[in-house]
Amino acid sequence: MAKIIVVTSGKGGVGKTTSSAAIGTGLAQRGHSTIIIDFDVGLRNLDLIMGCERRVVYDFVNVINEEATLNQAMIKDKRTDNLYILPASQTRDKDALTEESVAKVLEELKERFEYIICDSPAGIEKGAQMALLFADEAIVVTNPEVSSVRDSDRILGILQSKSLRAREGQEPVKEHLLITRYNPARVNAGEMLSVADVEDILAIPLLGVIPESQDVLKASNQGEPVILNSEAAAGQAYSDAVERLLGKAVEHRFVDEERPGFFKRLLGGRA
């Protein structure tokens, strides 16, 4: 049975698209056929993060309007088998997506894929609500920072009231907390909310903690999901999160501060 997973946050710029790309790639790497859909109509970015921006011909809205078939619009990832991307439209307005038309496309995708990752736009308006409407599970991406945590709580409220599962009184959407841009050194200095603080406030199960890392920007510069960089802490942390999503118990890494060695401290420089 196909699973629809929305990656959402309320607040913008916390790493939804980075996380969608990484987790989608991770699921496909493990042999699960996966498609990542960009729901951010008008501001598409998933194609850039996945490095397929020059291969976009048709998009999600074209499929909705029956101007193109799914097969024409889906882009097969060149690096990872079993992985497809459905880009958002760049020009059209947000009203292009209606409940019926999105449902129809998702039904068709459910026949072909094990995992359907919906990369939500920021905000709590129609676009974000459409992305989470059909979700079976939700990954709530949160930075350890006041406005992000508050907005995550808002989006949890919307998941619990506006999703199809809530509306129809089915089993609720399974929620996962993904903390990104985590800096253990600043947490130890009392300057940043800790994992425990955020878990305490949002009270949903923790899927993963992605450390703040320069490799994330490098990966997006190159259009390569950061999970493909198995040397990078952020890449490893995403791999762990994917394992947990698949039901494995994996211990959390990168949560504690790595003490720099004597020479590094003496000479300065960044980790």
Added chain:
Amino acid sequence: MSIFNYFRTKRAPAASATTAKERLQVIVAHQRGQRNQPDYLPRMQQEILEVIRKYVPVDQEDVQVQVDDSDNCSVLELNVTLPG
């Protein structure tokens, strides 16, 4: 961190994270209280306040409106603190 920082006097860490957590706990609790309220409630509260103000001078925070859902009925609770 470099050799220059090494000689700097260490200040006590400003635990701003603690402040952040406390502020969040308050605002999130408030947010959750409103989560199950119907959309018309803030507007209704405003109108009730205006009616009361015609007769008694009261402030916004002197009027508390709350909806409690139990099994098959909802109770609208209106709590007005009149100035003594």
